[in-house]
Amino acid sequence: MNSPNAETANYIITYYSNLLTDNERQALQHCRSTIKLEDDIDGKRTKMYYKTGWLSADPNILGLLENGYEQFAANCAARILNENPNGVYLNNCPVCGRLARTPYAKQCKWCGHNWR
Ligand SMILES: [Zn+2]
Numbered sequence: 001m002n003s004p005n006a007e008t009a010n011y012i013i014t015y016y017s018n019l020l021t022d023n024e025r026q027a028l029q030h031c032r033s034t035i036k037l038e039d040d041i042d043g044k045r046t047k048m049y050y051k052t053g054w055l056s057a058d059p060n061i062l063g064l065l066e067n068g069y070e071q072f073a074a075n076c077a078a079r080i081l082n083e084n085p086n087g088v089y090l091n092n093c094p095v096c097g098r099l100a101r102t103p104y105a106k107q108c109k110w111c112g113h114n115w116r
Contacts, residue, residue: 009077019080027064030056
């Protein structure tokens, strides 16, 4: 099976985050926290994030991220699609066929088509 592109992968892990495993969810939290800590010069918030578990030191979690966020997201999305072939609604535009912004969108962000 083809690995989902970055756009599809982000859509799935954002709108179907309930289908992530606990480890995947923690890895995602770790990524998002890392981005928020880019300006943490003195490391105080970083320390706090480790304490609260928003950053992980668990090799099982970090291992999921060893090939970078994009690969991680693609792996999660591929697994979710594989295990839940009917549980994920890819809201593709009826005109241009590209993926809409959310599963509930009624307007295409690419070609501007409206549907109901
Ligand atoms: Zn469209």
